[in-house]
Amino acid sequence: MSETQNKGLVAVCPGSYDPVTNGHLDIIRRGASICDRVVVGVVNASLRKMAPLFNADERIEMVQQAVADLDNVEVRAFDILLVEFAREMGANVILKGLRAISDFEYEFEMHQLNRKMAPEIESIYMMASPMYSFISSSGIKEMVRFGGDVTDLVPPHVAVRLVEALSSQSS
């Protein structure tokens, strides 16, 4: 039997999700429509980023609520190498979204590192849908912090949590 035989797609969709946006959900939903199973991996703490606004449990709960209608999607925290997490989850794919050329350089580096450590796990990139190509969690936090309307950019329960968290920071 050929080693390249399709064993079905089990994807890990990793990120900080601080908080989850409609852009993330676009990729997760499109991924769920072509994969047998999607595991959304919420990183506990990223070395490359500042401390998150929401703790891991809060971020997981917000993603879970947003994907509750998708039977083949589950949400897990991780604080190990992404490729180790993917192996633990039985995943053969890392699925990520690309918004613009500016994402490419970072994702290319990540892809090379992950491929070196785990050549058996394929990374797949989906282009963001045009209406979400400008959305980032950090941009959304800044908008809310200064009173902007994020209604079309995040699920309603996330918008509520953002206002609660960021309005308490203003003085």
Ligand code: PNS
């Ligand atoms: O949403 P983000 O912050 O861009 O997601 C970054 C994430 C979670 C994908 C990245 O930080 C990651 O993979 N972290 C786990 C540690 C790891 O495996 N790093 C890459 C190889 S050194």
